Amino acid sequence: xxxxxxxTNIAYNIENSFSxxxxxxxMDTLQENPLEQLQQxxxxxEKSSRFVSLSGWGGISxxxxxxxxxxxAYGKMSKISSGSIYDNSFPNREALLxxxxxxxxGVFIAAFLLSxxxxxxxxxxxxxxxxxxxxxxxxxxxLLPILVGGIFILKLIEFxxxxxxxxxxxxxxxxxxxxxxxxxxxxxxxLGYSQIxxxxxxxFFLHQxxxxxxxxxxxxxxxxxxxxxxxxxx
Amino acid sequence: MNPIxxxxxxxxxxxxxxxxxxxxxxxxxxxxFLKQLLDVTDGNLASHMKPLExxxxxxxxxxxxxxxxxxxxxxxxxxxxxxxxxxTALEEMIKGL
Numbered sequence: 001x002x003x004x005x006x007x008t009n010i011a012y013n014i015e016n017s018f019s020x021x022x023x024x025x026x027m028d029t030l031q032e033n034p035l036e037q038l039q040q041x042x043x044x045x046e047k048s049s050r051f052v053s054l055s056g057w058g059g060i061s062x063x064x065x066x067x068x069x070x071x072x073a074y075g076k077m078s079k080i081s082s083g084s085i086y087d088n089s090f091p092n093r094e095a096l097l098x099x100x101x102x103x104x105x106g107v108f109i110a111a112f113l114l115s116x117x118x119x120x121x122x123x124x125x126x127x128x129x130x131x132x133x134x135x136x137x138x139x140x141x142x143l144l145p146i147l148v149g150g151i152f153i154l155k156l157i158e159f160x161x162x163x164x165x166x167x168x169x170x171x172x173x174x175x176x177x178x179x180x181x182x183x184x185x186x187x188x189x190x191l192g193y194s195q196i197x198x199x200x201x202x203x204f205f206l207h208q209x210x211x212x213x214x215x216x217x218x219x220x221x222x223x224x225x226x227x228x229x230x231x232x233x234x
Numbered sequence: 235m236n237p238i239x240x241x242x243x244x245x246x247x248x249x250x251x252x253x254x255x256x257x258x259x260x261x262x263x264x265x266x267f268l269k270q271l272l273d274v275t276d277g278n279l280a281s282h283m284k285p286l287e288x289x290x291x292x293x294x295x296x297x298x299x300x301x302x303x304x305x306x307x308x309x310x311x312x313x314x315x316x317x318x319x320x321x322t323a324l325e326e327m328i329k330g331l
Contacts (some may be wrong), residue, residue, distance in 0.1 A: 033325040040248055041321075044255035048263065048271055132267050133260065 037057030142180030166209030170199030
């Protein structure tokens with residue numbers, strides 16, 4: 001497999017310099033034009049194994065959902081006159097935790113549906129199917145670490161390790177993105193790396209969970225969305 | 235030997251080359267996905283699939299999803315070998331330029 005990619009890369013690197021030569025000596029049948037063949041091979045290998053309809057707008061909308069969620073959560077948390085959610089003896093802690101979890105789940109569902117909508121619009125524009133082997137593979141590989149993380153975080157909550165929720169969300173989500181990035185365009189990999197880095201840094205500031213969560217899920221998504229939009233125009 | 239002669243004649247068509255490329259990087263691929271990928275009609279895809287099947291480069295399996303047939307294709311060891319040799323010949327042609 002490596003060899004094929006090496007060859008197709010060679011084709012890619014020299015296609016510009018050589019296509020002129022091929023045209024000028026009249027080698028335009030498929031049989032005699034190795035570069036055209038290699039380009040076809042490369043393009044079909046990529047198209048058949050990657051889902052390319054992710055939209056920058058999906059990233060931006062997910063980021064905005066996260067900002068709204070963070071604002072609501074901040075409102076709930078700042079109502080506390082004394083003590084902190086990290087304090088085990090804090091009164092009504094469980095009720096507040098449940099509210100925060102509800103906000104988190106709401107943000108996840110809203111962000112997921114909005115990105116799905118933009119992906120759907122984009123796939124229509126590109127006249128490509130939204131549900132095929134490439135999108136199935138992308139979804140499975142992205143969701144696997146996220147679902148595992150979800151279970152892990154539920155256990156953290158059960159054992160009152162509230163400090164680790166934000167870090168856990170960022171770390172597992174980042175791993176999901178990096179894992180899924182092999183099945184779509186490359187940029188989402190960097191979003192994944194940035195979430196992982198934020199997740200690790202937040203381990204050293206355990207009582208600033210909401211701040212890091214907002215940076216990762218809010219700001220980073222919007223930065224990613226704008227970068228995608230600038231590069232691909234959607 | 236002239237590298238052009240080492241090229242596999244069966245792969246001397248965009249659609250057949252496309253089918254083989256998609257099968258090289260996917261465990262199996264179904265008929266409709268290939269149709270969309272290559273932007274061809276049912277008949278066109280079927281007629282290009284025929285020589286690949288006849289030469290045992292591709293194996294076909296049919297199953298049912300509800301009442302609809304789902305035809306999937308996978309590359310055989312022989313097909314993989316033939317495709318790699320074709321690529322090597324292409325590489326030699328490029329080196330010889």
